[in-house]
Amino acid sequence: MADLSTNFLGIKSPNPFWLASAPPTDKAYNVERAFEAGWGGVVWKTLGEAGPPVVNVNGPRYGAIWGPDRRLLGLNNIELITDRDLEVNLREITDVKRRWPDRAMIVSIMVPCEEQSWKGILPRVEDTGADGIELNFGCPHGMSERGMGAAVGQVPEYIQMVAEWCKHYSKMPVIVKLTPNITDIRYPARAAKAGGADAVSLINTISSIVSVDLDNFAPVPTIDGKGSHGGYCGPAVKPIALNMVAEIARDPATRGLPISGIGGIQTWRDAAEYIALGCGTVQVCTAAMTYGFKIVQEMAQGLSDWMDEKGYATIADFQGRAVPNVTDWQYLNLNYITKARIDQDLCIKCGRCHIACEDTSHQAITAMVDGVRHFEVMDDECVGCNLCVNVCPVDDCITMVEMTQGSDPRTGRPIDPAYANWTTHPNNPMAKQAAE
Amino acid sequence: MTATQPGDVRAHRLSSADYADNFSDIHPPLTPHEALVEADRCYFCYDAPCMTACPTSIDIPMFIRKIQAGNPAGAAKTIFAQNILGGMCARVCPTETLCEEVCVREIAEGKPVKIGLLQRHATDTFMEREEPHPFVRAAPTGRRIAVVGAGPAGLSCAHRLASHGHDVTVYDAREKAGGLNEYGIAAYKTTNDFAQDEVEFILQIGGITIETGKALGRDVTLERLTAEFDAVFLGLGLPGVNPLGLDGETARGVIDAVDFIAVLRQVEDLSALEVGRRIVVIGGGMTAIDAAVQSKLLGAEEVTIAYRRGQEHMNASLYEQELAQTHGVVIRHWLAPKSLHVSDGAVFAITLEKTTLDGDGKLAGTGELVTLEADQVFKAIGQTPDAGPLAGVPIELEKGRIRVSAERRTSHPKIWAGGDCVAGGDDLTVVSVEDGKIAAESIHKALMA
Numbered sequence: 001m002a003d004l005s006t007n008f009l010g011i012k013s014p015n016p017f018w019l020a021s022a023p024p025t026d027k028a029y030n031v032e033r034a035f036e037a038g039w040g041g042v043v044w045k046t047l048g049e050a051g052p053p054v055v056n057v058n059g060p061r062y063g064a065i066w067g068p069d070r071r072l073l074g075l076n077n078i079e080l081i082t083d084r085d086l087e088v089n090l091r092e093i094t095d096v097k098r099r100w101p102d103r104a105m106i107v108s109i110m111v112p113c114e115e116q117s118w119k120g121i122l123p124r125v126e127d128t129g130a131d132g133i134e135l136n137f138g139c140p141h142g143m144s145e146r147g148m149g150a151a152v153g154q155v156p157e158y159i160q161m162v163a164e165w166c167k168h169y170s171k172m173p174v175i176v177k178l179t180p181n182i183t184d185i186r187y188p189a190r191a192a193k194a195g196g197a198d199a200v201s202l203i204n205t206i207s208s209i210v211s212v213d214l215d216n217f218a219p220v221p222t223i224d225g226k227g228s229h230g231g232y233c234g235p236a237v238k239p240i241a242l243n244m245v246a247e248i249a250r251d252p253a254t255r256g257l258p259i260s261g262i263g264g265i266q267t268w269r270d271a272a273e274y275i276a277l278g279c280g281t282v283q284v285c286t287a288a289m290t291y292g293f294k295i296v297q298e299m300a301q302g303l304s305d306w307m308d309e310k311g312y313a314t315i316a317d318f319q320g321r322a323v324p325n326v327t328d329w330q331y332l333n334l335n336y337i338t339k340a341r342i343d344q345d346l347c348i349k350c351g352r353c354h355i356a357c358e359d360t361s362h363q364a365i366t367a368m369v370d371g372v373r374h375f376e377v378m379d380d381e382c383v384g385c386n387l388c389v390n391v392c393p394v395d396d397c398i399t400m401v402e403m404t405q406g407s408d409p410r411t412g413r414p415i416d417p418a419y420a421n422w423t424t425h426p427n428n429p430m431a432k433q434a435a436e
Numbered sequence: 437m438t439a440t441q442p443g444d445v446r447a448h449r450l451s452s453a454d455y456a457d458n459f460s461d462i463h464p465p466l467t468p469h470e471a472l473v474e475a476d477r478c479y480f481c482y483d484a485p486c487m488t489a490c491p492t493s494i495d496i497p498m499f500i501r502k503i504q505a506g507n508p509a510g511a512a513k514t515i516f517a518q519n520i521l522g523g524m525c526a527r528v529c530p531t532e533t534l535c536e537e538v539c540v541r542e543i544a545e546g547k548p549v550k551i552g553l554l555q556r557h558a559t560d561t562f563m564e565r566e567e568p569h570p571f572v573r574a575a576p577t578g579r580r581i582a583v584v585g586a587g588p589a590g591l592s593c594a595h596r597l598a599s600h601g602h603d604v605t606v607y608d609a610r611e612k613a614g615g616l617n618e619y620g621i622a623a624y625k626t627t628n629d630f631a632q633d634e635v636e637f638i639l640q641i642g643g644i645t646i647e648t649g650k651a652l653g654r655d656v657t658l659e660r661l662t663a664e665f666d667a668v669f670l671g672l673g674l675p676g677v678n679p680l681g682l683d684g685e686t687a688r689g690v691i692d693a694v695d696f697i698a699v700l701r702q703v704e705d706l707s708a709l710e711v712g713r714r715i716v717v718i719g720g721g722m723t724a725i726d727a728a729v730q731s732k733l734l735g736a737e738e739v740t741i742a743y744r745r746g747q748e749h750m751n752a753s754l755y756e757q758e759l760a761q762t763h764g765v766v767i768r769h770w771l772a773p774k775s776l777h778v779s780d781g782a783v784f785a786i787t788l789e790k791t792t793l794d795g796d797g798k799l800a801g802t803g804e805l806v807t808l809e810a811d812q813v814f815k816a817i818g819q820t821p822d823a824g825p826l827a828g829v830p831i832e833l834e835k836g837r838i839r840v841s842a843e844r845r846t847s848h849p850k851i852w853a854g855g856d857c858v859a860g861g862d863d864l865t866v867v868s869v870e871d872g873k874i875a876a877e878s879i880h881k882a883l884m885a
Binding site for chain 2: 068069070348349350351352354355367373393394
């Protein structure tokens with residue numbers, strides 16, 4: 001049995017699966033149910049300043065997009081930080097941490113970008129016995145209009161400044177949660193590190209309008225005929241988040257900075273991918289909000305089974321293993337040649353590979369051979385693009401096979417086993433050296 | 437052989453609730469939720485096999501995608517564009533041997549997309565919403581066409597001709613239009629008077645007059661029609677029924693299955709319908725199945741289908757055979773009728789001879805006899821064409837049926853034909869619809885040339 005326990009900034013949890021700061025972690029009742037179900041930790045829903053709490057809309061807060069069979073692919077929300085009294089939250093955090101000492105308890109905080117505000121709240125959070133804090137610099141709606149959340153996260157100087165305050169006024173590990181609503185994620189990550197933050201977590205939600213109601217011509221969710229942009233999350237955002245995680249993981253300025261990965265994690269496999277890109281823990285929200293807390297059992301058991309199968313005893317054994325393989329396009333091997341192969345036994349003859357290739361790509365797949373419906377790749381036209389693999393409804397029916405010998409029937413050029421990339425390609429006017 | 441007990445043929449075998457249950461929709465329509473879940477299963481195949489398998493070439497992936505996209509009424513328009521009787525075809529098509537048989541998910545999982553039920557969802561939605569008729573009639577051409585037979589072929593032809601701006605008069609011998617849709621299909625496949633609703637829907641195009649109670653050869657002659665109209669389409673169906681060729685065939689209780697079904701379809705009160713306790717149905721096609729299952733549903737206790745060849749030779753699809761069996765009908769193969777036993781003018785039993793294929797592959801009796809007691813014997817061994825009404829106008833026939841070209845033209849320059857009365861092709865509703873459509877296009881082309 002693989003050991004799933006993690007030690008992230010000295011914060012121990014029995015598994016890397018934390019619940020992200022969000023509605024599922026807004027109060028003791030939910031968090032205790034999560035711990036009972038097996039979650040390794042939680043990031044308590046973001047606390048604001050003492051005093052009258054924020055208020056939420058009283059109409060719909062969520063919108064969604066769906067895949068086939070109404071499977072939720074993306075979720076959008078316009079909910080704000082906790083709308084419960086600070087005192088109640090602090091008391092519950094204290095109680096829950098006391099009852100569940102082996103689980104990670106991180107407290108998310110968002111207060112105005114003023115030193116006094118941070119100085120005021122940090123000791124109070126520290127008194128709860130929480131293991132660490134996460135600075136919410138990501139929330140893209142509502143709070144950002146008040147100079148908080150993403151409004152801070154979009155200005156690297158502010159990130160550094162607030163991180164410095166937190167390190168100054170608290171002994172707790174500091175995680176800076178990054179907003180994806182920026183051009184280059186490396187700048188806020190570098191700022192967090194420069195400010196002394198112990199880790200970053202990402203991504204927060206993406207600014208979004210999830211759909212438009214065509215009866216009343218207003219964004220969804222619609223509040224009395226109007227809608228505003230919300231924050232987008234769920235499986236649809238995972239590719240965006242993975243890229244941002246990888247960018248930070250391989251940036252020389254932030255390499256080695258601990259990362260808690262967030263964004264569309266639905267299964268053990270998603271989690272393993274984040275960890276392979278360097279994350280020490282992962283945070284989940286939409287999957288829990290879709291299926292309930294029990295899903296953590298599939299995630300933990302699935303990850304454990306896969307680690308056993310691969311011979312990884314601990315999370316550290318594969319953490320970051322994919323980082324060295326993330327590179328820039330210009331370094332990809334242009335001598336690497338693949339061709340699509342259709343397994344005729346698995347093929348159900350839907351023809352989607354053909355029409356995708358015929359209409360939109362390279363005219364490299366037959367539809368009819370000798371008068372019979374038959375789908376076969378024509379190697380002399382196939383550029384190896386993988387589109388057919390992606391549109392095929394049958395798993396593993398179409399695969400990409402590397403050519404290692406002979407010549408490419410498409411170009412007529414012999415297969416060159418040597419590595420060669422764009423930087424030295426003769427067609428590249430910026431080539432650093434002439435091709436032989 | 438003598439009768440052991442008097443023939444037990446009577447009405448009111450069941451409670452009124454049983455009749456209502458038994459003759460409710462055999463395949464209830466999909467709920468909107470079920471339709472969306474099912475529509476999501478469609479892969480939107482390229483050059484989709486289902487579409488190729490459909491005799492009317494309905495763009496099935498497109499109509500299913502429209503259901504997926506929340507546009508079921510639009511889906512119906514896609515269906516109607518190819519098949520104006522798409523609503524009835526959704527109910528009666530043997531999809532298991534057409535579109536659903538070749539669905540790639542049948543190949544992949546043994547579970548095809550439920551195309552028939554999705555088609556019904558779309559067409560029902562359209563008709564329930566009382567959407568405006570999906571087609572606009574072209575400007576009047578002044579051309580007049582007579583259609584003989586208001587069954588699927590005739591209605592399909594009339595609609596297509598009318599949509600091209602022609603004026604169409606449809607003659608039918610029966611009291612109501614619809615043909616087999618009204619008189620021939622099992623009641624539980626087309627509930628709530630759907631056949632008449634569909635006729636009304638078709639007539640919405642305008643330019644079609646239906647004259648019921650007008651039989652060809654009796655009330656109108658082909659000679660007159662060809663003289664008075666610019667073109668004639670014959671969708672006569674198969675009015676005759678094959679006889680068993682046995683003594684006693686006129687006895688009480690020996691009944692043409694098509695007549696039994698027609699009466700059942702028209703009766704106001706099913707409980708008033710008489711049915712025997714023990715029934716033997718002779719035949720292996722859809723009519724045999726429909727008669728057997730419906731007599732069982734009317735309360736018959738023992739219903740046996742006797743077919744002279746093997747299971748693999750039956751015209752009824754495997755699906756329909758199983759439907760009969762799950763309703764408690766016993767299907768016996770390799771049995772040919774040999775003699776009817778009649779007492780006091782009523783049948784009480786039938787003797788059948790076991791059959792086999794001889795060395796030449798021909799059907800032969802083995803001499804071994806089986807006698808089944810029967811209060812009623814239903815004959816369902818095929819329907820026959822009737823060339824009588826065509827007398828006086830030279831038209832080439834082929835084995836009694838009308839010979840037609842690929843465009844459904846007969847040998848007479850002003851006459852087209854389609855549906856069960858023409859030679860070749862399967863006797864299916866959907867094929868008749870296609871015949872009517874092709875003929876209409878051919879007539880249009882000929883008249884406008």
